[in-house]
Amino acid sequence: MMIFLVCLLLFLNTPTMSKTSMNKLQHSEQTIRAATFVEYGVRTSIIVKETGLSHKYVRALAKEITGKSPISGQLAEVTRLIKTKKSLMLSTLLLSIHRKLHTQSLFKPGSEGCFLEQVIQAYEHLEIQVDNLETFSINATPQLITINEAWVLLRSYLNYEIQLSVCTCGCLKLHVIGQKKQACPFCFYLQQSSKSYH
Numbered sequence: 657m658m659i660f661l662v663c664l665l666l667f668l669n670t671p672t673m674s675k676t677s678m679n680k681l682q683h684s685e686q687t688i689r690a691a692t693f694v695e696y697g698v699r700t701s702i703i704v705k706e707t708g709l710s711h712k713y714v715r716a717l718a719k720e721i722t723g724k725s726p727i728s729g730q731l732a733e734v735t736r737l738i739k740t741k742k743s744l745m746l747s748t749l750l751l752s753i754h755r756k757l758h759t760q761s762l763f764k765p766g767s768e769g770c771f772l773e774q775v776i777q778a779y780e781h782l783e784i785q786v787d788n789l790e791t792f793s794i795n796a797t798p799q800l801i802t803i804n805e806a807w808v809l810l811r812s813y814l815n816y817e818i819q820l821s822v823c824t825c826g827c828l829k830l831h832v833i834g835q836k837k838q839a840c841p842f843c844f845y846l847q848q849s850s851k852s853y854h
């Protein structure tokens with residue numbers, strides 16, 4: 657319920673909450689959101705972007721919750737995240753899940769204006785759906801993509817940096833806009849599995 661109220665507030669106010677415009681109640685609400693994200697393993701730089709809280713405050717909060725200093729450094733580039741066939745496949749699956757949740761309005765009530773909540777929801781679905789990859793004889797775990805990488809992927813998708821299209825095999829395939837398209841990983845695994853039957 658609290659998350660719903662926080663999201664509604666965000667949605668009604670501004671897409672990115674500025675630090676100066678936050679009153680005490682909003683600050684407390686964003687702190688609750690931030691604490692949830694810390695527990696989920698979200699990097700502090702993402703939490704800062706998503707909550708409008710200061711970097712120093714989020715780092716201190718993360719240290720208080722986890723008992724250790726949070727990791728700092730750059731987030732992964734989207735091109736690196738889709739380098740291997742398995743990670744490309746998981747990334748495609750994640751984006752497909754997000755698209756389905758969005759087009760069928762299946763996001764949890766109130767999460768429409770809260771991007772990170774949507775990323776977490778799609779990631780949780782990915783953890784469930786990953787078993788389906790066994791159809792393609794693939795042993796993959798959702799941890800091949802972390803929640804932080806999922807955020808980078810979905811943000812890049814919404815910023816039109818990466819795109820989904822339909823492959824001749826019937827599966828969706830992902831590519832980086834303006835770059836040479838990678839071979840569809842589903843085609844590769846479908847060929848491999850058909851060979852193993854002969």
Ligand SMILES: [Zn+2]
Binds near residue numbers: 826829840841843844
């Ligand atoms: Zn294909």
